[in-house]
Amino acid sequence: MKKLINKPEDVVVEELHGIAAAHPDLVKVYYEPNYIVRADAPVKGKVALVSGGGSGHEPMHGGFVGKGMLDAACPGAVFTSPTPDQMLEATKAVNGGAGVLHIVKNYTGDIMNFEMAAELARGEGIEVEAVVTNDDVAVKDSLYTAGRRGVGITVILEKIAGAAAERGDSLAQVKAIAEQVNAQGRSMGMALTSCTVPQAGKPTFELGDDEMEIGIGIHGEPGRTRLKMKSAHEIVEIMATAVVEDLPYKSGDEVLAFVNGMGGTPLIELYIVYNELYQFLQARGIKIARNLIGSYITSLEMAGCSITLLKLDDQLAALWDAPVKTAGLRWGV
Amino acid sequence: MKKLINKPEDVVVEELHGIAAAHPDLVKVYYEPNYIVRADAPVKGKVALVSGGGSGHEPMHGGFVGKGMLDAACPGAVFTSPTPDQMLEATKAVNGGAGVLHIVKNYTGDIMNFEMAAELARGEGIEVEAVVTNDDVAVKDSLYTAGRRGVGITVILEKIAGAAAERGDSLAQVKAIAEQVNAQGRSMGMALTSCTVPQAGKPTFELGDDEMEIGIGIHGEPGRTRLKMKSAHEIVEIMATAVVEDLPYKSGDEVLAFVNGMGGTPLIELYIVYNELYQFLQARGIKIARNLIGSYITSLEMAGCSITLLKLDDQLAALWDAPVKTAGLRWGV
Numbered sequence: 001m002k003k004l005i006n007k008p009e010d011v012v013v014e015e016l017h018g019i020a021a022a023h024p025d026l027v028k029v030y031y032e033p034n035y036i037v038r039a040d041a042p043v044k045g046k047v048a049l050v051s052g053g054g055s056g057h058e059p060m061h062g063g064f065v066g067k068g069m070l071d072a073a074c075p076g077a078v079f080t081s082p083t084p085d086q087m088l089e090a091t092k093a094v095n096g097g098a099g100v101l102h103i104v105k106n107y108t109g110d111i112m113n114f115e116m117a118a119e120l121a122r123g124e125g126i127e128v129e130a131v132v133t134n135d136d137v138a139v140k141d142s143l144y145t146a147g148r149r150g151v152g153i154t155v156i157l158e159k160i161a162g163a164a165a166e167r168g169d170s171l172a173q174v175k176a177i178a179e180q181v182n183a184q185g186r187s188m189g190m191a192l193t194s195c196t197v198p199q200a201g202k203p204t205f206e207l208g209d210d211e212m213e214i215g216i217g218i219h220g221e222p223g224r225t226r227l228k229m230k231s232a233h234e235i236v237e238i239m240a241t242a243v244v245e246d247l248p249y250k251s252g253d254e255v256l257a258f259v260n261g262m263g264g265t266p267l268i269e270l271y272i273v274y275n276e277l278y279q280f281l282q283a284r285g286i287k288i289a290r291n292l293i294g295s296y297i298t299s300l301e302m303a304g305c306s307i308t309l310l311k312l313d314d315q316l317a318a319l320w321d322a323p324v325k326t327a328g329l330r331w332g333v
Numbered sequence: 334m335k336k337l338i339n340k341p342e343d344v345v346v347e348e349l350h351g352i353a354a355a356h357p358d359l360v361k362v363y364y365e366p367n368y369i370v371r372a373d374a375p376v377k378g379k380v381a382l383v384s385g386g387g388s389g390h391e392p393m394h395g396g397f398v399g400k401g402m403l404d405a406a407c408p409g410a411v412f413t414s415p416t417p418d419q420m421l422e423a424t425k426a427v428n429g430g431a432g433v434l435h436i437v438k439n440y441t442g443d444i445m446n447f448e449m450a451a452e453l454a455r456g457e458g459i460e461v462e463a464v465v466t467n468d469d470v471a472v473k474d475s476l477y478t479a480g481r482r483g484v485g486i487t488v489i490l491e492k493i494a495g496a497a498a499e500r501g502d503s504l505a506q507v508k509a510i511a512e513q514v515n516a517q518g519r520s521m522g523m524a525l526t527s528c529t530v531p532q533a534g535k536p537t538f539e540l541g542d543d544e545m546e547i548g549i550g551i552h553g554e555p556g557r558t559r560l561k562m563k564s565a566h567e568i569v570e571i572m573a574t575a576v577v578e579d580l581p582y583k584s585g586d587e588v589l590a591f592v593n594g595m596g597g598t599p600l601i602e603l604y605i606v607y608n609e610l611y612q613f614l615q616a617r618g619i620k621i622a623r624n625l626i627g628s629y630i631t632s633l634e635m636a637g638c639s640i641t642l643l644k645l646d647d648q649l650a651a652l653w654d655a656p657v658k659t660a661g662l663r664w665g666v
Contacts, residue, residue: 002525002545004602004638006564011605014565018604021611022624058600192335212335231339232347263599266634267391269337271351272344278354291355293660295628301599301636305337327626331663 001201003301008198012055012075019062023327026066033083035090036062037072047165047174048072048094051103051158052087053110054079056197057218060155060297063328069162070103070326078197078300079219081109087117091126099127099171101178103158105150106134129171131178133157135187135308137246138215138223149217152260152308153185155296156320159329163322177319181310186246188239189306190223191216191262195299214238218262218299232269236276239307244284249309251285256320258291258308263298265305270294273305290320296328334529336634341531345388345408352395356660359399363426366419369395370405374427380498380507381405381427384436384491385420386443387412389530390551393488393630396661402495403436403659411530411633412552414442420450424459432460432504434511436491438483439467462504464511466490468520468641470579471548471556482550485593485641486518488629489653492662496655510652514643519579521572522639523556524549524595528632547571551595551632565602569609572640577617582642584618589653591624591641596631598638603627606638623653629661 005011012034019036020029027036035052042048051061052074061073071094076082091100100121104114111132118128133150142149161178169177191213194203204220207213212230215223230238249255259274261267274293281288289312297306310316323332338344345367352369353362360369368385375381384394385407394406404427409415424433433454437447444465451461466483475482494511502510524546527536537553540546545563548556563571582588592607594600607626614621622645630639643649656665 002542002562002636004525004565004568004598004606006566006605011601014608015601015604018606018608018611018626021621022604022607022626056599056601058604063600192337209335229335232337233339235337264597264634264636265337266389266596266631267396267628268344268348268389268633271348271355271391272339273337273351274355275347275351278351288354293351293355295600298599300601301597303335303597303634332666333664 001196003198005198011198012077015055026327033086033089035072035074035086036065037090037093038065041071041094042096044096045098046096047098047169047171048096048100049103049158049162049165050087050090050094050100052082053105054081056300057298059328064158064326066326067333068166068322068324069158069329081107081113084113084116084120087114088120091117091121091128092124095126099129101161101171101174102128102130103154103178104130104132105154106132106147107144108146109144127171129175131175131182133182135182135185137186137242138188142217143221144219151189151218152187152258152297152306153182153310156185156256156258156308156310157181159324160316160319163319166322181316184311185308186243187306187308188242189216189304190214190235190239191302191304193264193303194220195302216304218297220299232272233276236273236280240277240280243307243309247311249286249311254287254289254312256290256310256312257288259293260297260306260308261295262302262304263295264301264303267294270305277307289317334534336531338531344531345410348388359658359660366416366422368405368407368419368423369398370423370426371398374404375429377429378431379429380431380502380504381429381433382436382491382495382498383420383423383427383433385415386438387414389633390631392661397491397659399659400666401499401655401657402491402662414440414446417446417449417453420447421453424450424454424461425457428459432462434494434504434507435461435463436487436511437463437465438487439465439480440477441479442477460504462508464508464515466515468515468518470519470575471521475550476554477552484522484551485520485591485630485639486515486643489518489589489591489641489643490514492657493649493652496652499655514649517644518641519576520639520641521575522549522637523547523568523572524635524637526597526636527553528635549637551630553632565605566609569606569613573610573613576640576642580644582619582644587620587622587645589623589643589645590621592626593630593639593641594628595635595637596628597634597636603638610640622650
């Protein structure tokens with residue numbers, strides 16, 4: 001295992017020290033329990049958004065804390081759900097009196113812990129709602145999931161729901177928009193290589209020199225199928241077909257297209273994938289009205305990519321365009 | 334070789350198609366010869382900045398074309414200098430009558446071709462000046478370089494000189510600021526893995542499972558030394574010592590600190606490196622006043638990182654903070 005780390009058990013806390021040192025204008029970091037909040041939290045009268053999940057998916061979620069996106073993020077150990085006390089403390093820290101929305105990816109541990117934290121927060125008089133993302137069309141049940149896994153749409157949802165909260169929407173309104181984003185979003189990923197969890201010290205799975213895994217999960221969970229290596233054109237054809245047919249996205253639809261790198265894939269390849277996706281959708285009459293290209297929901301150093309589509313309407317597009325100021329996504333400010 | 338590509342010989346042109354499809358609001362892309370210009374080029378009365386170099390370092394340079402940064406970028410084949418005709422056509426396309434500054438990394442091919450393009454452009458009545466970056470302290474001469482290599486400071490220089498041009502500085506003024514940035518900047522890189530040029534089909538160099546290369550070049554050129562794997566703390570100590578002692582940066586200095594990923598290194602590791610660099614500099618009384626953390630000057634899928642420092646003054650800090658709107662760097666707009 002070759003990584004730019006010190007002791008494997010210190011990876012998350014040292015990363016948090018790095019984030020705290022780098023972005024004091026954006027965030028405050030708390031330890032034991034670990035959570036990251038907006039520098040100006042709590043924002044009085046604003047619905048607060050709290051997300052979280054295992055570390056190793058950076059910039060998600062800590063890199064999305066800031067004006068126009070998340071109020072707090074709870075980083076667990078690598079690929080491990082954060083604990084209810086992290087979520088409870090984060091919820092209390094960002095509660096501005098207008099309620100708190102938990103954004104939860106559909107993994108059994110995350111669901112259970114966020115539910116427990118919500119109960120505890122409600123016991124302290126905080127109004128808490130939750131939205132669960134489950135956009136991954138690859139498989140129905142999985143290693144850590146009942147139902148579909150929550151993946152790329154989570155990034156998009158955090159941006160759009162964050163903008164809704166920022167403009168003053170109520171908790172019910174922010175939740176409804178978040179649910180709409182999840183309902184209109186679909187994703188699928190693939191891997192060229194495995195990744196190595198620092199404390200495990202060896203690759204999560206084995207993949208041959210000429211093989212790839214289609215439908216991979218962001219923790220290396222098995223996908224739909226293992227295939228011999230194919231061209232970018234063929235890979236996009238397989239993934240985009242699965243995504244488009246699932247909702248389905250239809251001719252005349254306008255979408256946000258998100259081409260995501262898994263952590264070890266360079267940008268030059270992501271633009272080649274985007275070019276294939278653009279042509280694939282154009283041939284089907286689906287218009288890309290917004291896009292995001294880069295490594296935003298990663299799996300440590302895994303090489304590979306995922307494709308996420310969100311069917312847009314005018315409101316969702318406007319919320320996507322609204323200013324955002326975080327370490328991971330920034331525009332308009 | 335497992336990559337998200339089609340034919341190796343089509344990598345650059347398909348990447349350009351992807352950029353053109355993704356960012357029509359920011360850039361226009363031209364083919365044969367290949368170059369990328371700001372969507373609103375030429376900007377009348379503004380000094381224009383043109384850079385370029387081999388592909389495989391994305392987002393540099395094409396991802397830095399836009400308001401407040403570059404007017405044009407010329408992408409060569411992977412790790413290969415662009416040709417004089419690319420540079421000449423780009424120079425003509427962005428000339429707004431106030432002169433053109435070529436930003437050239439110190440590699441023999443790039444220098445020679447940019448000089449030829451400048452001569453040709455001058456022959457057509459365009460005022461052209463050039464600045465050469467050579468911030469890499471690792472080695473004196475190298476595989477493709479006489480003198481020091483140009484690396485991470487190039488990204489910072491393109492941002493700062495771009496802001497100077499945007500506020501209306503003259504060609505002489507923009508050139509002087511660019512030269513100041515290069516003179517006050519130093520870098521060093523390291524690799525955990527090699528990378529594979531698509532048309533070569535095999536790794537550029539071999540590195541053992543327990544080895545790393547300190548002082549690596551961005552094309553995989555040999556560095557200072559090959560060592561057994563060390564901790565992030567030790568790696569930063571080696572690189573930051575070489576960087577700090579070279580200028581030297583002294584107690585009381587304010588710097589911009591840039592922790593760059595080589596393409597295959599995930600963000601979680603870059604924040605751990607940043608934390609080490611922050612502590613290293615703090616112990617020496619050097620204050621990080623600005624920072625940049627991410628993969629901005631890459632070497633395909635190479636795992637590793639580089640550290641760049643720029644000694645700041647009030648003007649350079651203000652130019653760094655000025656609005657920028659490109660695919661790779663964006664804030665304030």
